Amino acid sequence: MLRIITQWSEATSELRRICDRTHDDQVVHKEATVREVLQAVKRQGDRALLAYTLEFDQQELAPEELKVSPLELEAAYSQVSGELIDAIRLARKQIEAFHRQRVPKSWVHFGDDDVVLGKRYTPVDRAGLYVPGGKASYPSTVLMNAVPAIVAQVPKIVMVTPPGKDKAINPAVLVAAQEAGVTDIYRVGGAQAVGALAYGTETIPKVDVITGPGNIYVTLAKKLVYGTVGIDSLAGPSEVLIIADHTANPTHVAADMLAQAEHDAMAASILITTDAILARKVVDEVEQQLVDHPRRTLTEKAIAHYGLIIVVETLEAAAELSNEFAPEHLELEVADPWELMQNIRHAGAIFLGDSTPEAVGDYLAGPNHTLPTSGSARYASPLGVETFLKHSSVIQYSPIALQKVASAVDILATAEGLHSHANSIRVRKDSLLNPEP
Amino acid sequence: MLRIITQWSEATSELRRICDRTHDDQVVHKEATVREVLQAVKRQGDRALLAYTLEFDQQELAPEELKVSPLELEAAYSQVSGELIDAIRLARKQIEAFHRQRVPKSWVHFGDDDVVLGKRYTPVDRAGLYVPGGKASYPSTVLMNAVPAIVAQVPKIVMVTPPGKDKAINPAVLVAAQEAGVTDIYRVGGAQAVGALAYGTETIPKVDVITGPGNIYVTLAKKLVYGTVGIDSLAGPSEVLIIADHTANPTHVAADMLAQAEHDAMAASILITTDAILARKVVDEVEQQLVDHPRRTLTEKAIAHYGLIIVVETLEAAAELSNEFAPEHLELEVADPWELMQNIRHAGAIFLGDSTPEAVGDYLAGPNHTLPTSGSARYASPLGVETFLKHSSVIQYSPIALQKVASAVDILATAEGLHSHANSIRVRKDSLLNPEP
CATH class of the missing domain: 3.40.50.1980 (Nitrogenase molybdenum iron protein domain)
Structure with a gap:
């Protein structure tokens, strides 16, 4: 029931169909x-x-x-297990540690003639x-x-x-x-x-x-x-794309595909592999892991409609297809994931190697699990501290700096037909030439 | 025709009206x-x-x-003046210099147990x-x-x-x-x-x-x-808010207000000042500078509908009103603009002091002139290099790191009823305990 595709043109059109699965009338x-x-x-x-x-x-x-x-807030603590509270605390700690890295900071740059330019984050x-x-x-x-x-x-x-x-x-x-x-x-x-x-x-x-x-x-x-x-973003149904070579473990790949499919019937699970044998093993593994699945019907539906295996010749081809799709989650289950990552241009989060199942990122590795879906990784980023920050540009010119650019501003404003823009510089030039006591 | 308001409640309701001026049915x-x-x-x-x-x-x-x-591209150069070309080149150079500052760079952080986390900008x-x-x-x-x-x-x-x-x-x-x-x-x-x-x-x-x-x-x-x-953003009509004390020059303030108003009939020009005498002088100056204005009708219309002067007791009160409005452009025409800026929470761009008319930022100071309008500076930032960049989270766990968090992930996934999420960790634990040859 999990289909294997080997033709490039079919692969691109299927990926397009899956990517557009929410654009309905x-x-x-x-x-x-x-x-x-x-x-x-x-x-x-x-x-x-x-x-x-x-x-x-x-x-x-x-x-x-x-x-x-x-x-009610207090009572909640007695309604969950101690080990769940501990797991939540571990997750919070690791998420916080990651998000505290490289938080944008306000800065100013001092230029010639006492010009000050900068960005002020709030x-x-x-x-x-x-x-x-x-x-x-x-x-x-x-x-x-x-x-x-x-x-x-x-x-x-x-x-x-x-x-x-x-x-x-x-x-x-x-x-x-x-x-x-x-x-x-x-x-x-x-x-x-x-x-x-x-x-x-x-x-x-x-x-x-x-x-x-x-x-x-x-x-x-x-x-x-x-x-x-x-x-933050317009979230669509979740999706994973896994690029795997002959070194990948079919049991793990199948488990990760199902971990996506179990979210809802619109979830997409895609494997792109250079290894046709792996492809067939993953099909079998998926079937097998579905047998006892508590959300079997829903998960099977997702796999049937939006599950897909594509066999390609090279990892470069796999990366090209992945870039077309711009997946929310991308797993690189290959011998050298860092090498392959150089070919990746668009993805919400990239999971490198067999010991990095998506689930570790979903819960507690630290990076955010709110990621761009439905191909929006082409232009959007994960949720982050930046989502709650904005900045103001900061500009201070000195009289001498203003004088030096005055004629250029005047020429540009006049070319744009903006009389008062030009005038706002001229009135200041006048007072520079004739400073009041 | 430029109204002066001194009552706080009238000030806040007028600012609200001006801020909401585009939300029509x-x-x-x-x-x-x-x-x-x-x-x-x-x-x-x-x-x-x-x-x-x-x-x-x-x-x-x-x-x-x-x-x-x-x-046609080539012919354009012969259709504009040499001095305009030079002014465009100066502007380009300065805009580029500013935008090259603090461009986000990809990074990775190496944690315990060979965990690698990072962000990859593309x-x-x-x-x-x-x-x-x-x-x-x-x-x-x-x-x-x-x-x-x-x-x-x-x-x-x-x-x-x-x-x-x-x-x-x-x-x-x-x-x-x-x-x-x-x-x-x-x-x-x-x-x-x-x-x-x-x-x-x-x-x-x-x-x-x-x-x-x-x-x-x-x-x-x-x-x-x-x-x-x-x-990038949903741009509304342009606006300037100027905070001025007794040190401000009424001719300059009036020129800057008109430089905003001349954009279109929906443009807003607001002055908040601690100096009632300045307020009256600015009214007169605006009238006077309008006399020969080539876009007089349109500019007058903007000033009449969306021009406003508010007289307040203190600069802190001025900053509070400004934060309510969250202006696209904010000029601080006061004795100590850096001090006052500490009270500002929301503004697209902040222009400090009398030698920094908005026009210098509109054209060539360097920071972007595409700024959040209509109060969106409460959550949005100027256009910038970030508008054209996005990042992917990068996650690599090692077998030992995965083993250490395995039970926490399992507990969280199970609490969320996500069977395959938990399973994707379990199948890997199994292979860690029983590594294949």
């Missing part, structure tokens, strides 16, 4: 619904949040129940983190979003996540949030939660940037509010 | 038009481009006329630069967009700009493009040009990121194609 219709939800939240605030939570999540909340209480005032509900309610999502915001020193971080049965929030999510340092948590999800973060309500503060994954409604809402607030 | 209707244009370009390619160019720009082009010819494959037509067809726009892409070492840069009368492109724009190093220039503008860059046509290559300012149709098109390609 249904989106326009869903967008109308999302627009309506956002407008309602903008106009009615909390009232709309409660109504949509009842409609979409079947949970009837009072306004004061929107915010997760200190009692965090956003408020960040909003979206954490999905249901089966995709993951403590790792919380850490990967919250830790970079904490490292960026964002003064106020709020989290939203939809309530489950009995209004409950996944306790592991609540523990992860607290371990990261986030305690303002609101029990609301979907497009309405994005609206609340973008516009603010009586209970939920308006934020400056919204991050975190979600379903198609959440993603559309993020796209619509982009411009009112910043967003 | 007409946008939804225009969006439908733009969506249609984009779909037509996606489906019909060049044919749609030519049809829309005839409809919107009244220019009838043959397909082979879409690309600006080498002859440029996008192809960048598309939008340059407006008509009165807003500026050589400075070309430099500010093209130079960062060149510094980022983008292999292919294409420029689009709408044809004017007789299919002509502003020769200063063509000179600036060539001086920056861009020679793939296409004679097409509007939403259709954005569509061409996002989807590709027979003539125009699909790009990975689209930058550059434009009218509301161009901006809406950029928002709609975002996700298919990257974009």
Whole structure:
């Protein structure tokens, strides 16, 4: 059921099909619904949040129940195992250590004539983190979003996540949030939660940037509010592309492909290999590992629709196909992954060698697991501290420096027909020539 | 006609009104038009481009006329003055020097147990630069967009700009493009040009990121194609906020306010000052400098609707109002601008002191003039080399490092119900315990 392709043209067209798997025409219709939800939240605030939570999540909340209480936060610790708390703490520590590397710092450069130029980095005032509900309610999502915001020193971080049965929030999510340092948590999800973060309500503060994954409604809402607030990215379904040579272990490759496929039926798992024997072994291994899989139906569906093995002649060809696809996750299961990486131009995260399964990066290696999907690694980067920082250009000219460039500015402004631009230099030249006492 | 406000509550509500000046409900209707244009370009390619160019720009082009010819590129140099060429060269040199500072570089960090983590920066494959037509067809726009892409070492840069009368492109724009190093220039503008860059046509290559300012149709098109390609930002009308104390020169302040207002009728010019006498002098100066202004009607309109002077008690209060507004351009015309800058949290570019009029930054100080507008400086940064770069996370674990975290990954994956994630670690633990020969 996992297909093996050997023809280049078929390979490129299949990769194109898989990369475009979310660009369906249904989106326009869903967008109308999302627009309506956002407008309602903008106009009615909390009232709309409660109504949509009842409609979409079947949970009837009072306004004061929107915010997760200190009692509930504390109780979460007794609802998870000690070893899970320890694992969350290890993950937080390693994620923080990575994100503290090379944080952009403000700088100034002193030029001739006392010119000072620079960049001044500052965090956003408020960040909003979206954490999905249901089966995709993951403590790792919380850490990967919250830790970079904490490292960026964002003064106020709020989290939203939809309530489950009995209004409950996944306790592991609540523990992860607290371990990261986030305690303002609101029990609301979907497009309405994005609206609340973008516009603010009586209970939920308006934020400056919204991050975190979600379903198609959440993603559309993020796209619509982009411009009112910043967003991290438009997340699509997850994907892994593995480049493997004859040194790769088929059991490991199959396990990594399934680790992607089990996320949801739209997830993509692609193997590109120079070894036809490995290809066949991986097909068998995938079948075998699926037998007892607790999410067998969903995982099989993903593998059937968006699973693929491509056999190529050379690793260079494999890299070329990978660059076309621009995968979210790229595993290099080859004899010399550092050598092969030189040929890679676009990927969210690159996992080198057999001892680096994607799962180690998903949880605790340190780099962020929120990565560009659906080919957006062609232009986008992983979520990071930079998502919560922005900078201002800083410019100081001296009178003498201004005098030296005055005529050039005048010529350019005049060529552009911008009279007052030119004049703003001229009036200063005049006062340089005739300084007031 | 330039109003002076002294009440705090009126000040904040007026600043809010000015900041939100583009959020009108007409946008939804225009969006439908733009969506249609984009779909037509996606489906019909060049044919749609030519049809829309005839409809919107009244220019009838043959397909082979879409690309600006080498002859036309060369001829541009004889159509502009030598001093303008020199000024463009000075600007290019200074913009390049600034943008070469602190370009992000790839790095790896070596941790315990042979763990290697890092970030690998690569440029996008192809960048598309939008340059407006008509009165807003500026050589400075070309430099500010093209130079960062060149510094980022983008292999292919294409420029689009709408044809004017007789299919002509502003020769200063063509000179600036060539001086920056861009020679793939296409004679097409509007939403259709954005569509061409996002989807590709027979003539125009699909790009990975689209930058550059434009009218509301161009901006809406950029928002709609975002996700298919990257974009720099959603540019709104321009704005300046000046904080001045009693040391400021009213003639200079007035000139700088008008330099913003002359851009278009939606441009905003705001002065916040601790000096009521200065406020009145600036009102008079603005009136006086408007008398002979070649764009008087438009500039007056901008000043009347979106011009404002606020008198406050302290510079701290001025900074607080400025942070609420998050201006694109911020001038600090005060005795100690470096001191005051410590209170500034959000601004696209900060101009310090009387010898640093915004115009010097608009043209040639070096920092980019493409800056976040409409309050988006709360979360966004100036255009820069980073706009054309992205990075991949790099992760390499060793067998021993993997073994040490194996149980933590297993616990986290199991808590998240992700069986194959856990399994991808387990199968490797097994082979560590029982290495194959």
